[in-house]
Amino acid sequence: MENEKKHFFDHPKNVKRLLNCFYVICAILVVLDFVIHRHVVHSWENLWAFYPIYGFVGCVVLVLVATWMRTFLMRDEDYYDSKVGCTEGGSHEGKLDADENLSGELTQKNTPKIGGHDVDA
Amino acid sequence: MWMLEIPPFVPFFIGALIALFTRGALRGAIMVATPILSGLHLWGMPEGVYLQFAFFDYELFPYRVDKLSLIFGYVFHIAALIAIVYSLHVRDTMQQVAAMLYAGSGLGAVFAGDLLTLFIFWECLAFTSVFLIWARRTENSYAAGLRYLITHVLSGVILLVGALFYVAEHDTLKFDYIGLDGIAGWLIFIAFGIKCAFPMAHNWLTDAYPEATVTGTVFLSAFTTKVAVYALARGYPGTELLIYIGAAMTCFPIFFAVIENDLRRVLAYSLINQVGFMVVGIGIGTALALNGAISHAFNDVIFKGLLFMSMGAVLHMTGRINGSDLGGLYKTMPKTTVLCIVGAASISAFPLFSGFVSKSMVMSAALENGHDWIWLMLLFASAGVFHHAGIKIPYFAFFAHDSGIRANDPPNNMVLAMTIAAGLCIAIGIYPSALYSLLPYDTGYNPYDATHVLAQTQLLFFSALAFVWLNLKGKYPPELRSTNLDFDWIYRRAVPNVLQKTFSIIWRVDGALRKCFLSMLDRCLGFIDQKNGGISNLLSRTYPAGSMVMWVAVILSAYLFLTFIR
Numbered sequence: 001m002e003n004e005k006k007h008f009f010d011h012p013k014n015v016k017r018l019l020n021c022f023y024v025i026c027a028i029l030v031v032l033d034f035v036i037h038r039h040v041v042h043s044w045e046n047l048w049a050f051y052p053i054y055g056f057v058g059c060v061v062l063v064l065v066a067t068w069m070r071t072f073l074m075r076d077e078d079y080y081d082s083k084v085g086c087t088e089g090g091s092h093e094g095k096l097d098a099d100e101n102l103s104g105e106l107t108q109k110n111t112p113k114i115g116g117h118d119v120d121a
Numbered sequence: 122m123w124m125l126e127i128p129p130f131v132p133f134f135i136g137a138l139i140a141l142f143t144r145g146a147l148r149g150a151i152m153v154a155t156p157i158l159s160g161l162h163l164w165g166m167p168e169g170v171y172l173q174f175a176f177f178d179y180e181l182f183p184y185r186v187d188k189l190s191l192i193f194g195y196v197f198h199i200a201a202l203i204a205i206v207y208s209l210h211v212r213d214t215m216q217q218v219a220a221m222l223y224a225g226s227g228l229g230a231v232f233a234g235d236l237l238t239l240f241i242f243w244e245c246l247a248f249t250s251v252f253l254i255w256a257r258r259t260e261n262s263y264a265a266g267l268r269y270l271i272t273h274v275l276s277g278v279i280l281l282v283g284a285l286f287y288v289a290e291h292d293t294l295k296f297d298y299i300g301l302d303g304i305a306g307w308l309i310f311i312a313f314g315i316k317c318a319f320p321m322a323h324n325w326l327t328d329a330y331p332e333a334t335v336t337g338t339v340f341l342s343a344f345t346t347k348v349a350v351y352a353l354a355r356g357y358p359g360t361e362l363l364i365y366i367g368a369a370m371t372c373f374p375i376f377f378a379v380i381e382n383d384l385r386r387v388l389a390y391s392l393i394n395q396v397g398f399m400v401v402g403i404g405i406g407t408a409l410a411l412n413g414a415i416s417h418a419f420n421d422v423i424f425k426g427l428l429f430m431s432m433g434a435v436l437h438m439t440g441r442i443n444g445s446d447l448g449g450l451y452k453t454m455p456k457t458t459v460l461c462i463v464g465a466a467s468i469s470a471f472p473l474f475s476g477f478v479s480k481s482m483v484m485s486a487a488l489e490n491g492h493d494w495i496w497l498m499l500l501f502a503s504a505g506v507f508h509h510a511g512i513k514i515p516y517f518a519f520f521a522h523d524s525g526i527r528a529n530d531p532p533n534n535m536v537l538a539m540t541i542a543a544g545l546c547i548a549i550g551i552y553p554s555a556l557y558s559l560l561p562y563d564t565g566y567n568p569y570d571a572t573h574v575l576a577q578t579q580l581l582f583f584s585a586l587a588f589v590w591l592n593l594k595g596k597y598p599p600e601l602r603s604t605n606l607d608f609d610w611i612y613r614r615a616v617p618n619v620l621q622k623t624f625s626i627i628w629r630v631d632g633a634l635r636k637c638f639l640s641m642l643d644r645c646l647g648f649i650d651q652k653n654g655g656i657s658n659l660l661s662r663t664y665p666a667g668s669m670v671m672w673v674a675v676i677l678s679a680y681l682f683l684t685f686i687r
Contacts (some may be wrong), residue, residue, distance in 0.1 A: 007451070007452045007664075009520060011408075016529050019589065019647045022582075022586075022589065023160075024584070025582060026582050026583065026586050027580060029579045029582055029583075030573070030579070032575055033575070033579070034577055036571050036572075037571075038571070038572045038575070038576075039570070039572045040572070041485075041488045041489060042488055042493065042496070046578070049687060051202070051575075051576045051577075051579040051580045051583070052579045052580070052582070052583040053503045053583070054500060054501075054504070054580065055579065055580040055582075055584040055586075056582065056583040056584070056586055056587045057587075058500075058501045058504045058505065058584070058587075059504050059505065059508050059583075059584045059587035059588065059591075060587050060590075060591065061279070062375060062376065062501075062504075062505050062508060063378060063379055063508070063587070063591055063596070063597060063598065064374045064596075065376060066377075066379035067311035067379075067596075067598045068538075069376055069377075069380060070598065070601075070603075070605070071381070072603045072606075073606045073607075074380070074601070074604075074605055074606075075601045075603065075604045075605070075606060076603065077602045077603055077604055077638065078604075079604040079606075080613055080614070081261075101474060
């Protein structure tokens with residue numbers, strides 16, 4: 001690894017340059033709003049910088065909501081591999097839900113269950 | 122003319138049969154030749170050709186050629202060719218034969234002119250494609266394949282029942298506009314919906330596709346959902362309900378895609394998102410919207426295939442597919458990186474890439490028909506798809522932090538397949554008229570006006586800006602090794618758990634009741650025994666079995682005798 005040649009993004013300077021370039025393009029795109037005449041269909045399109053703001057805000061909201069969703073949706077990687085809550089009568093269960101139990105039984109041999117983190121508790 | 126009217130599934134089924142009995146390079150050559158020859162044959166096929174025969178009282182149309190089926194036929198041939206080239210290095214009879222049969226079934230379904238033929242190919246699609254999942258030969262893929270199969274067989278059964286109701290209602294099996302009036306319409310709609318990954322019926326896709334083989338997923342991404350889109354476009358154009366279902370499909374998967382770690386599962390979610398655009402287009406039902414939906418299906422087959430191929434290449438070369446394990450691959454996989462970015466730009470609908478020329482039609486149609494809120498949802502979904510498929514996929518696989526993995530670019534055949542797909546993405550983006558000329562309607566639509574280009578570029582660049590900003594602030598959710606619960610939790614966890622609890626209670630109650638009954642019976646017997654012993658030995662005396670037989674014989678002969686007397 002040490003002897004490896006340095007790649008493009010290994011230089012922080014290049015990353016900085018790319019980002020600056022990107023910021024300039026974004027700025028130009030907003031300015032173009034005033035230069036190019038649009039054929040608007042919807043009145044919202046006339047709002048100042050509607051598309052840039054919608055895109056930006058939309059994505060920030062998307063990521064924040066998705067991050068929040070993790071708090072109640074995220075489970076261990078092998079969540080479904082561990083067998084469903086095993087009580088007496090498990091053998092009868094197999095007939096009702098063959099594929100489910102099969103996967104459980106198969107995987108249980110190889111992957112010991114790691115305690116799930118109870119995020120919604 | 123030499124032209125015979127051969128339905129395109131026939132060459133594929135024959136190709137599969139020959140592939141079964143050949144090995145190595147010969148099998149590869151046959152598999153490549155099949156879609157090329159069949160495609161050339163289809164190219165010369167004029168509209169309006171159909172085969173027809175009578176089945177009991179009904180006319181069946183196993184082969185019907187019109188503009189709608191032709192465009193799906195073309196793209197399925199392209200997809201089959203690309204995927205076959207991509208999988209040329211595979212030496213697995215089961216997978217290769219299944220892939221050929223699967224492509225043939227997809228073609229059979231889009232050229233089916235009646236509901237019975239459609240049902241047959243509908244089930245063929247399920248039974249052939251499941252082998253592409255099982256061919257991974259892991260425990261997870263086996264279980265996911267079973268769940269996939271159950272879902273699709275269920276969809277097929279509902280389709281069959283719907284078709285029977287349809288015959289009862291309309292006295293014909295011909296597959297044309299169906300609409301949502303009557304039980305048949307609803308049943309067939311549900312059957313199509315399951316295959317189309319409607320919300321809450323979508324988990325078969327996100328569950329099974331990432332578990333399939335590297336090459337299998339490329340096949341899977343092309344056919345099943347697009348057959349469903351075709352079927353909806355044929356049977357339910359202009360059904361308003363589809364607009365809302367489609368809009369939901371565009372929006373909800375992007376949230377899951379942002380937090381998903383398995384990059385092929387991210388693509389599976391984004392596949393639902395893209396199908397959502399098509400479903401909205403079909404729901405609006407105007408010429409422009411339908412053109413948009415169909416051309417988007419055409420483009421999606423190619424760019425989604427390209428993305429699945431690039432992620433497949435990563436999985437093939439590194440053995441890993443989780444975003445948390447990857448990063449920095451651009452250093453040693455430059456070709457894959459560039460090709461993946463082309464796919465990402467296409468799915469994000471950057472101007473000059475294929476997604477732009479088709480998605481903008483659906484958006485324009487939504488706006489023109491006064492579906493303002495739907496249009497806003499689609500706009501949000503467009504920004505979102507760029508976020509997770511356009512940026513997240515290439516960024517976490519090829520850039521981000523250096524994972525230290527130094528994998529090379531994949532074998533030449535894989536690179537070639539990706540290059541063909543990328544070339545098509547760019548070609549369609551630059552010269553959309555070629556694609557537009559294949560569409561069912563002539564709308565004279567031009568995607569490259571200043572308004573569209575500027576609006577879309579602004580939207581995308583500022584979505585990217587949001588990504589950059591969140592990343593620099595450290596707010597972007599890191600890739601974590603995890604499972605995210607989705608609707609499949611209901612049938613993979615909740616229902617089994619509830620059933621298990623219920624049955625354990627039932628068995629406990631049952632056990633207690635039996636015990637109680639036995640003890641009562643015991644006591645009863647004891648009581649009778651006691652009483653009997655008290656009265657006399659009359660009832661408790663033991664008789665030999667022979668005497669019983671004798672008395673039975675006596676009674677029977679008495680009966681016999683009595684019957685003679687009468």
